[in-house]
Amino acid sequence: MTRDDLKRDVWQAIDRRRDEIIALGEQIRRHPELGFKEFKTSRIVEDTLAKLGLSPRSGLALTGVRADLAGRAGDGPTFALLGELDALVVAGHPDADPATGAAHACGHNAQIAGLLGAAMGLIDARAAAHLAGRLVFFAVPAEEYGDIEWRVSQARAGKLEFLGGKPELLRLGHFDDVDLAMMIHTTARPEDGKAGVPGSNNGCIVKTVRYVGRAAHAGGAPWMGVNALYAAQIALAAINAIRETFRDEDTIRVHPIITHGGSQVNVIPGDVRLETYVRGRSVEAILDANVKVDRALRAGALALGATVEIETLPGYMPMHCDATMAAHFKQTMTRLVGEEHYRQIGHRTGSTDMGDLSQVMPVLHPYIGGARGSGHGADFEIADTALAYVAPAKALAAMAIDMLADGAAGAREVVGARPPMTREHYLSFQRGIARREVYEA
Ligand SMILES: [Zn+2]
Ligand SMILES: [Zn+2]
Structure with missing residues (x-):
């Protein structure tokens, strides 16, 4: 047959x-x-x-x-x-x-x-x-x-x-x-x-990120707090700023989300969490972009005097x-x-x-x-x-x-x-x- x-x-x-x-x-x-x-x-x-x-x-x-x-x-x-x-x-x-x-x-x-x-x-x-x-x-x-x-x-x-x-x-x-x-x-x-x-197809690695600041009364004493949400915002802005350093042929994609942005509105956020992928066409390109993303994440903590915990997880291969x-x-x-x-x-x-x-x-x-x-x-x-x-x-x-x-x-x-x-x-x-x-x- x-x-x-x-x-x-x-x-x-x-x-x-x-x-x-x-x-x-x-x-x-x-x-x-x-x-x-x-x-x-x-x-x-x-x-x-x-x-x-x-x-x-x-x-x-x-x-x-x-x-x-x-x-x-x-x-x-x-x-x-x-x-x-x-x-x-x-x-x-x-x-x-x-x-x-x-x-x-x-x-x-x-x-x-x-x-x-x-x-x-x-x-x-x-x-x-x-x-x-x-x-x-x-x-x-x-x-x-x-x-x-x-x-x-x-x-x-x-x-x-x-x-x-x-x-x-x-x-x-x-x-x-x-x-x-x-x-x-x-x-x-x-x-x-x-x-x-x-x-x-692109491959990716996966990151979970946690900013730890200090909660405080948002109206009565905001100066007592360390705003973890603002730390995260600065990190997101820094990630956006480094996009122009990604080469077109590496097809890098970084697309963070905020999964926890604060506890309630009258409290300065003391705990904010992000997740993101770092994707790219080759393993080398992904690892190179990942170094830059980590630097941007640290920048948010540095600006506010917060702490950032960066967990990098294996994702998918190209x-x-x-x-x-x-x-x-x-x-x-x-x-x-x-x-x-x-x-x-x-x-x-x-x-x-x-x-x-x-x-x-x-x-x-x-x-x-x-x-x-x-x-x-x-x-x-x-x-x-x-x-x-x-x-x-x-x-x-x-x-x-x-x-x-x-x-x-x-x-x-x-x-x-x-x-x-x-x-x-x-x-x-x-x-x-x-x-x-x-x-x-
Ligand atoms: Zn799908
Ligand atoms: Zn699918």
């Missing part, structure tokens, strides 16, 4: 499950959960994979679910298809969970629908008989790097070390036997077309997409949506923990459309359920065939090149980022 014949059978099987795949995507959209807390969503994944006859393992890095499907046409590499489980807090999103504020404003619900749809099609069409090596269906937690105070508390309690899902799964060894991986992210950007592959995998994906999407709707996307300035995987194995992180509004915005919504939920299922399944059919010739070609880092080097690099500084003016 040729790869094209096998794809046709699998796509027909996916078409027969079309309503079920769309219903899964919509069900998850209506029950958004934050990273490392995706218990209901991971239960849906586990139940669906078990119904297909697979033996899913759950609770990986708290909420991840993994099921393996062995190819029956010989040995070969292990190829993981991923879907991200988490939502994020977006004020004013109409689907937001009233208790947590979580909303699927990044379209990860479509990733899970696509992942499960791919498993359905491949299993219904008995594709494993024609595949070598092994396929992994892996629903992964916590791609969005937020809710940081809670995650830090989980880390202190020994339940996490890294605060993102894929780094934590890497640490725990759940990718040790995986040779290459891909996922498909939904896009709402018209310029991405119906499908496209970015060349690369991502590079594998060109051979991208070429296969383009062929598939040309068949599914037409070549005129396919885009080669350049460098993206967001960050993803798929970047971490890309340091240790070949990965592909393409986009498929079907959403509208702005990503992470209150107006983000799924507009075309067939494109958002069903097309990714077909594309993932086709990539499984392209990589693992014909004795896994496709995957063998991809895994031939040595990745930038070994897994041990990756873990020690990320651990080396973690640092805590207390600067007293």
Whole structure:
């Protein structure tokens, strides 16, 4: 059987499950959960994979679910298809969970629908008989790097070390036997077309910052206080001032928020907290910008005579997409949506923990459309359920065939090149980022 014949059978099987795949995507959209807390969503994944006859393992890095499907046409590499489980807090999103504020404003619900749809099609069409090596269906937690105070508390309690899902799964060894991986992210950007592959993405490091001043009566005796909010404001202004020193080609992004700005209005703020990322195109550029951001943060404390505690946490590594995998994906999407709707996307300035995987194995992180509004915005919504939920299922399944059919010739070609880092080097690099500084003016 040729790869094209096998794809046709699998796509027909996916078409027969079309309503079920769309219903899964919509069900998850209506029950958004934050990273490392995706218990209901991971239960849906586990139940669906078990119904297909697979033996899913759950609770990986708290909420991840993994099921393996062995190819029956010989040995070969292990190829993981991923879907991200988490939502994020977006004020004013109409689907937001009233208790947590979580909303699927990044379209990860479509990733899970696509992942499960791919498993359905491949299993219904008995594709494993024609595949070598092994396929992994892996629903992964916590791609969005937020809710940081809670995650830090989980880390202190020994339940996490890294605060993102894929780094934590890497640490725990759940990718040790995986040779290459891909996922498909939904896009709402018209310029991405119906499908496209970015060349690369920014990486980031993450900072939590606390200014400690001295509380005092804001009306009666403000001179007794040390205003931690003003210290933070000066730091934010200093960060804005250093932006002109960032080189365009480094695509630095620094975007701090105040997470706690004071206790009540008649008290001079004695405790103010910030969070920020420092993003950039290369590790060197990120570390260089980070030195400047730290200097700006200290400046606020210096001006007011406050203390600043700067906690720097490992974030996500820059991502590079594998060109051979991208070429296969383009062929598939040309068949599914037409070549005129396919885009080669350049460098993206967001960050993803798929970047971490890309340091240790070949990965592909393409986009498929079907959403509208702005990503992470209150107006983000799924507009075309067939494109958002069903097309990714077909594309993932086709990539499984392209990589693992014909004795896994496709995957063998991809895994031939040595990745930038070994897994041990990756873990020690990320651990080396973690640092805590207390600067007293
Ligand atoms: Zn996102
Ligand atoms: Zn996302």
